Amino acid sequence: MTINLHDFDGEHSLTFNAGGLAADAAVVAAGHEPNGYFWEGFVQFAWPDVAADLEFDSEAGMFCAVGSPSDLARLKAALEPVITSPEAVRDIIARAEASGFEFDD
Template identity: 45%
Template sequence: MYPMKLIGSTPGQYALVLNAGTTQVDDVIEELGHEPNGYFWEGVAQVLVRTEAPALEGRFAYDPEGGMFCAYGGDRGALEDLGARMAAVAADADRMRRLITAAEADGFEFDD
């Protein structure tokens, strides 16, 4: 799941985190006019949930910051699923390019 990390924040609660600006696709993100910060990665998560995994909708919450993406909640399985999907995008420049292009064509606005 690298570069994503799943941590237990309190008993029964988990956080999926990514240190923004540390992925293999940061150059592609910037090339497409975005800042690879935590808010941008929240947008990636939202797009992935909407397009690939609608069953994850509402099973966790987001709390990004400029330097970090974070999703949290009590459903470890949902966060693991999201983490695996995000890790795949974070390691594949072509997939990231397609995700951004398709999301913007559908009217999605990344908040970065």
């Protein structure tokens, strides 16, 4: 699983392919579709302070966040250990649902 940081003509983004992640089974077991839109909501719930400074341009097969290099580096550092851990993803989904958060997947 690779999280990519891009710099294209001064626009900075972070992307990864949705699907095929170690945490997908946990997402599906919780009744969600592990697509780019799900991960967008996941980031907004799990790290609202980081997400507030980003714009999102996800698609079904890809998560995409656009922002400053420093905000994207913070997001990458937060995301990398979580999306490879079904247990961590399960925990965050449970907390989100308990709080009434709605995933848009």
